[in-house]
Amino acid sequence: MTEAFNNSTQFMTDADLGAIAHYLKSLPGDPERDGKPWEYMAAKDSAFTSAGGHLYETRCASCHGNDGKGQAPWIPPLAGATSALIAVSDSAINISLNGSLRVVADGVPDAYRMPAYREQLTDLEIAQVVSFVRTTWGNSGGEVDSQAVARLREHTDPASPTPIVLHMR
Ligand code: HEC
Numbered sequence: 096m097t098e099a100f101n102n103s104t105q106f107m108t109d110a111d112l113g114a115i116a117h118y119l120k121s122l123p124g125d126p127e128r129d130g131k132p133w134e135y136m137a138a139k140d141s142a143f144t145s146a147g148g149h150l151y152e153t154r155c156a157s158c159h160g161n162d163g164k165g166q167a168p169w170i171p172p173l174a175g176a177t178s179a180l181i182a183v184s185d186s187a188i189n190i191s192l193n194g195s196l197r198v199v200a201d202g203v204p205d206a207y208r209m210p211a212y213r214e215q216l217t218d219l220e221i222a223q224v225v226s227f228v229r230t231t232w233g234n235s236g237g238e239v240d241s242q243a244v245a246r247l248r249e250h251t252d253p254a255s256p257t258p259i260v261l262h263m264r
Contacts, residue, residue, distance in 0.1 A: 097196040105200055133175045136233040137162065147227030150220055155228075158207060163232040169207050174232035184239040187225050188247050191216075218244040 104112070138161070143152045152161065155173075159165050163174035173179055178187040194211035197204055212221060218241040225244075229236035 097198055101197075101199050130180075130235055133180055133235070134233050135174055138231045142227075142231055145223075145227065146220075147223035147225075148231075150216070150224040151227050151231075154212070154216075155224065163228075163234075169205060173228050174234065176228075176234075179229045179234040179236045181236055184225065184229065184236060184243060185247060187229060187236065188221065188239060188244055189251060191221050191225055192244070192248055193251050213248060217241075218248065 107115075138148075142148045143161070158170045159173045163172060165172040176187075178184075178190065190209055192211065192213045195209035197208060199205070216224070221244045222239050222241040226238035228234065230238060
């Protein structure tokens with residue numbers, strides 16, 4: 096999506112963006128696929144004592160916050176993030192392994208990027224922290240295992256963290 100934003104959507108008029116939003120909101124939901132609507136739930140302090148919670152607090156919270164709400168406008172919330180709600184976990188694992196591309200808005204590069212953790216964290220640690228993100232603050236995406244991380248580690252290229260094709264159910 097970074098490339099789409101850098102090269103395209105940031106140059107759209109408000110009227111065009113409004114029209115796209117209007118269209119997206121008109122699409123019917125699928126409760127069976129999507130589950131119940133997300134609602135924010137504060138994390139208990141004890142949540143940060145698990146292996147995944149501790150990794151989150153030490154590696155991720157400085158940007159995304161212990162409350163999972165991020166820091167607008169540069170750092171997105173993980174509470175209620177699509178990649179933490181959908182059953183398919185590839186996107187959440189991929190960004191944690193490989194980081195994000197640079198966002199350039201109005202010619203100004205972003206100050207904070209999502210760092211790549213593939214050199215710092217093992218498959219098990221990535222699985223633990225991504226599982227924490229996908230099961231905290233009301234997120235219902237569910238846990239991921241280290242085999243899923245190993246598979247994406249093997250099939251993604253750290254030099255060009257391009258989005259990979261999601262496996263649709
Ligand atoms: C230096 C600040 C920083 C740190 C530290 C950081 N992130 Fe991020 N994260 C970002 C930014 C910025 C984005 C948005 C990237 C984009 O969309 O281009 C992001 C996006 C994400 C997303 C995608 C959210 C969505 O909208 O679906 C996930 C998941 C994520 N981060 C998880 C983590 C995890 C797990 C850690 C710790 C292991 C972490 N982040 C540490 C800055 C950070």
